[in-house]
Amino acid sequence: MKSIFYSRFFILLPWILIVIIVIDIDTKRSSVRNTASFYFSRLGNVQQRQDARTTRTSSVSSSSRAGSNITSPPVIFAITPTYSRAVQKAELTRLANTFRQVPQFHWIVVEDSNSHTELVSRFLARSGLRYTHLNVFTPRRFKRKGMPRATEQRNAALGWLRGHRTSKDKGVVFFADDDNTYSLELFEEMRSTRRVAVWPVGLVGGRRYERPLVENGKVVGWYTGWRADRPFAIDMAGFAVNLQVILSNPRAMFKRRGAKPGMQESDFLKQITKVEDLEPKARNCTQVLVWHTRTEKVILGNEPKLQQDSLYIEV
Amino acid sequence: MKSIFYSRFFILLPWILIVIIVIDIDTKRSSVRNTASFYFSRLGNVQQRQDARTTRTSSVSSSSRAGSNITSPPVIFAITPTYSRAVQKAELTRLANTFRQVPQFHWIVVEDSNSHTELVSRFLARSGLRYTHLNVFTPRRFKRKGMPRATEQRNAALGWLRGHRTSKDKGVVFFADDDNTYSLELFEEMRSTRRVAVWPVGLVGGRRYERPLVENGKVVGWYTGWRADRPFAIDMAGFAVNLQVILSNPRAMFKRRGAKPGMQESDFLKQITKVEDLEPKARNCTQVLVWHTRTEKVILGNEPKLQQDSLYIEV
Numbered sequence: 001m002k003s004i005f006y007s008r009f010f011i012l013l014p015w016i017l018i019v020i021i022v023i024d025i026d027t028k029r030s031s032v033r034n035t036a037s038f039y040f041s042r043l044g045n046v047q048q049r050q051d052a053r054t055t056r057t058s059s060v061s062s063s064s065r066a067g068s069n070i071t072s073p074p075v076i077f078a079i080t081p082t083y084s085r086a087v088q089k090a091e092l093t094r095l096a097n098t099f100r101q102v103p104q105f106h107w108i109v110v111e112d113s114n115s116h117t118e119l120v121s122r123f124l125a126r127s128g129l130r131y132t133h134l135n136v137f138t139p140r141r142f143k144r145k146g147m148p149r150a151t152e153q154r155n156a157a158l159g160w161l162r163g164h165r166t167s168k169d170k171g172v173v174f175f176a177d178d179d180n181t182y183s184l185e186l187f188e189e190m191r192s193t194r195r196v197a198v199w200p201v202g203l204v205g206g207r208r209y210e211r212p213l214v215e216n217g218k219v220v221g222w223y224t225g226w227r228a229d230r231p232f233a234i235d236m237a238g239f240a241v242n243l244q245v246i247l248s249n250p251r252a253m254f255k256r257r258g259a260k261p262g263m264q265e266s267d268f269l270k271q272i273t274k275v276e277d278l279e280p281k282a283r284n285c286t287q288v289l290v291w292h293t294r295t296e297k298v299i300l301g302n303e304p305k306l307q308q309d310s311l312y313i314e315v
Numbered sequence: 316m317k318s319i320f321y322s323r324f325f326i327l328l329p330w331i332l333i334v335i336i337v338i339d340i341d342t343k344r345s346s347v348r349n350t351a352s353f354y355f356s357r358l359g360n361v362q363q364r365q366d367a368r369t370t371r372t373s374s375v376s377s378s379s380r381a382g383s384n385i386t387s388p389p390v391i392f393a394i395t396p397t398y399s400r401a402v403q404k405a406e407l408t409r410l411a412n413t414f415r416q417v418p419q420f421h422w423i424v425v426e427d428s429n430s431h432t433e434l435v436s437r438f439l440a441r442s443g444l445r446y447t448h449l450n451v452f453t454p455r456r457f458k459r460k461g462m463p464r465a466t467e468q469r470n471a472a473l474g475w476l477r478g479h480r481t482s483k484d485k486g487v488v489f490f491a492d493d494d495n496t497y498s499l500e501l502f503e504e505m506r507s508t509r510r511v512a513v514w515p516v517g518l519v520g521g522r523r524y525e526r527p528l529v530e531n532g533k534v535v536g537w538y539t540g541w542r543a544d545r546p547f548a549i550d551m552a553g554f555a556v557n558l559q560v561i562l563s564n565p566r567a568m569f570k571r572r573g574a575k576p577g578m579q580e581s582d583f584l585k586q587i588t589k590v591e592d593l594e595p596k597a598r599n600c601t602q603v604l605v606w607h608t609r610t611e612k613v614i615l616g617n618e619p620k621l622q623q624d625s626l627y628i629e630v
Binding site: 007010011014015086087089090091093094097098100101181182183184200202203205206207208209211223225226286287288291293294295296298299300301302303304308309311313314315 | 402404406409413496499515518520523540608609611613614615616618629
C-alpha cells in the first residue's frame with residue numbers, strides 16, 4: 001500500500017511542478033511584454049536608434065525603410081539645411097535632442113559645402129538618429145543679402161527623396177531649419193498630413209505669431225504682419241507635405257530665379273496645392289507648437305589670432 | 316520488463332521536462348532583463364516620467380526622492396532662472412526636450428516674478444519632468460545694465476535644496492541657464508561630481524571656448540579671453556557642485572553686494588572650494604559639451620497695437 005502511494009506521488013509530483021512552472025512563466029512573461037510595449041509606445045525612438053546603427057547613411061536598406069510598412073505610422077522626413085559657423089554644433093545638438101524623441105523619424109541634413117564636413121559627419125554618426133547626410137555648395141553669387149537662403153540644399157533633399165522613395169513609402173516631409181524651436185507635439189500633428197498641412201508659427205514676421213485663419217475646417221486667410229498679399233503667407237516652419245505629393249510632382253522645387261526672400265514658401269506651395277485644399281492642424285491653427293527663434297551671431301573678439309591653446313578642441 | 320521500462324520512462328520524462336523548462340526560462344528571462352536594462356540605461360527618463368506624474372511640485376514624497384536610494388545614481392538638480400519674454404516658452408521647450416532624456420533628473424525652475432505665472436505652471440505640468448517651481452522677484456533697482464543677473468533666483472533654489480534635502484540624499488547641483496545648449500553627455504560627466512567639478516564651455520568670453528587648464532589631473536589655470544585674473548575664470552555653465560557641499564556650507568550663496576557681472580561664479584565658488592580641489596571632467600577639460608548660446612531678442616515691430624486676432628494664443 002505504502003509503495004503504491006509513493007510511486008503515485010513521485011509520478012504526480014513532477015507533473016504538478018510542470019504545471020506550476022508553466023503558469024508562472026506565462027504570467028511573468030506577459031507582464032514583461034506589457035512593460036516593454038509601454039516603453040515602446042512612449043519612446044518609439046528605441047527602434048529607430050537600433051535602425052540608425054545598422055543603416056547610417058543614404059543606403060536604402062530594408063530596416064531604414066521600416067516606416068514603409070503598412071501598419072506603422074508614416075515616417076517624418078525633416079529636411080535641415082545647415083552651414084559652418086560658430087554655433088553650428090550647438091544648434092545641431094539641440095535639434096538632435098528634440099528629434100531623438102520623435103518616433104519614425106528620418107533626418108535629412110544638407111550642408112552648404114563642397115563635401116561632407118568632419119564636424120557634421122561625426123555629429124550625425126553619434127546622434128543615435130536615422131539620417132541621410134547630403135551636401136551642395138551655394139554659389140557665391142547667391143550669398144548676398146536679400147537673396148533667399150538654402151534653396152539648393154532644400155532641393156537636394158527633395159531630389160534625394162524622389163530618388164530613394166517610391167509610391168509604396170508612407171511619409172511626411174517637413175522643412176526644419178536648424179535654429180528654430182520645435183515641440184514634440186508638432187510632429188504628432190503633422191504625421192497625419194494627407195496632402196499639405198499648415199499650422200501657426202511663433203515669433204515670426206515681427207509678430208508674436210503668424211497663423212492661417214480657419215473657417216469650417218478650411219483655410220480662408222492669413223493672420224500676418226508682413227506682406228499679407230502672399231498667396232501662402234506662411235513661414236517655412238509652418239507646413240508639411242505628404243511624401244506622395246512630393247513624388248507625384250517631380251518638378252516642384254524651390255526657385256532661385258525671380259524668387260524673393262519670404263516668397264520661397266509661396267512659390268513652392270503653389271506648385272503643389274491650393275489654399276482651399278490646405279489641412280489645418282494644431283486645433284484649427286490656434287496653437288503655437290513651433291517657434292522661429294534666431295540664435296545670436298557669436299562675436300569672437302577675444303579669440304587669439306594665433307592658436308594659443310595647446311591643442312585643437314572642436315566646438 | 317516492458318512495464319518496468321514504461322514506469323521508469325514516465326517517472327523520468329517529467330523531470331527531464333522540468334529541467335528543459337527551467338533552462339529555457341533562465342535564458343529567456345536574462346535576455347529580457349538585458350534588453351530592459353539597455354533601454355533603461357539609454358532612456359532612464361521613463362522612470363522619472365512616472366515619478367513626475369505622482370509628485371509634480373515641491374512636495375517631498377518618497378517617490379520624488381527615489382534618487383536618494385543608495386543603489387541609484389545621484390539626482391542631477393538643474394537650477395534654471397527664467398523670466399517672462401517673447402522667447403521664454405520656446406527656450407523652456409528646447410530645454411525640456413533635452414532634460415527629458417537625462418535619467419534621475421530634477422528641474423528647479425525659478426521665475427523672476429511675484430507669483431507663479433500661468434505659462435510656466437502649465438508648461439511644467441505638461442513637461443513630463445520631475446520639477447520644483449519657485450519664484451522670487453528681482454527688485455527693480457537691481458535690473459540695470461552692469462548688474463549681475465538671476466542672483467535672487469539661484470539663491471532661492473539653493474534655499475529650497477537646503478530645506479528639502481538632507482545628508483542622506485545623493486545629488487549634484489548644476490546652474491542651467493535657459494538659453495544655453497546642453498549635450499546629454501554633459502550630464503553623465505557631472506553625475507560623478509564628488510565636491511566641485513569643472514569642464515570647458517563653448518562660445519563664451521568672446522572666444523570659441525573657455526576651459527580650465529589641467530596638469531596631472533589638477534586644474535592649474537584658465538584658458539580664457541576675458542579677465543584671466545578671476546580666481547575661478549569660469550562661466551555659470553562650467554561647473555557642478557555635489558549636493559552635500561551645498562548642504563554643508565549653508566551660508567554659501569550668490570552675492571549682490573559688491574558683485575560684478577562675470578564675478579558671480581568666482582564669488583560663489585571661493586565660498587565652497589579651492590582651485591586645487593576642482594575635479595576636471597570631459598576628458599581633462601578637452602571636450603566642449605555645453606555652449607553659451609544666446610537667443611536673439613525678438614522684434615515685434617509688426618505686432619498690432621490693439622489685439623487684431625479673434626482669440627488669444629499663447630506663444
